[in-house]
Amino acid sequence: MAYYALAEETGEIIEQNLNWFQKKIWGPVTNPELWENMMWEIIKVLLIIIVCRVLIRVLHKAINHLIIKKGDTRLQFTPRRMITIGKLLKNVTTYVINFVMILMVISEWNIVDLRPVLAGAGVLGLAIGFGAQSLVKDIITGFFIIFEDQFAVGDVIEVNKNRGTVEVIGLRSTRIQSWTGEVFIIPNGMINEVTNFSLHNSVAFIDISVAYEENVDEAMEIMKKAMPELKERNLDIVKVPEVLGVQMMSASDVKIRIIAECKPYTQAGVARFINIEMKRLLDAHGIEIPYPRMVTYHRSEREG
Known part of the structure; x- marks a missing residue:
């Protein structure tokens, strides 16, 4: 039993x-219905992955086109810098799209409820944004400085009345060095207005003084004949300097103006070069350059 x-x-x-x-x-x-639903879910996931991959490729090609176009429009093209910017943008787009793809796949399979996750991420991002406003502002401004190519390493710029050569451009701050040796470290968020002296050619203005007793037309003709030679001797001059004519007549001299188009931020050196050459030229032709003089009159007293 x-x-x-x-x-x-x-x-x-x-x-x-x-x-x-x-x-x-x-x-x-x-159950055939289960396999049918699973098949559609797999198809949806594959479509999401394919669309994201195609979108990444399209954005990468658009970034390459933008970088090439930006490099062609800049006077001083720096390939390494433009390649760095392109890689940065490509990495950002790849990470963002992959993150969105993962969230969409998770939502399709109902693995995790995304609403609490997204809400927590939003609260965390808001807290970080309020706690580090200046840092976020510096990073965003630095990104746009690099992306828009406002200035590059080696450019001479003026920021907040500080003028110098750019040494480092970072997402957090920019470092420039003045010609006297001072180094200015400026947070990118404080860069509100920038003057870039290195994007286009400069113009040097030179005023040559000639005495009233001299023949001004002859002096101008001598200067004009010497201008082509000056361009050949100075590599910073990009065009033959022009003798414009009499700029001003002062109490003791006549000023003849010369202008010279030169490479970016080289106008001071070009002006010094032309000044010394004009001094030698006028001395060689016996044309007097005025200088301060003192005339003494002796008054004779009549005798008794």
């Missing part, structure tokens, strides 16, 4: 397990 009771009990357990297996596992597995 005990044997039959044990066998009957065992049979009931086996039957219960078979019923559970058929209901919980075999039934859903053999």
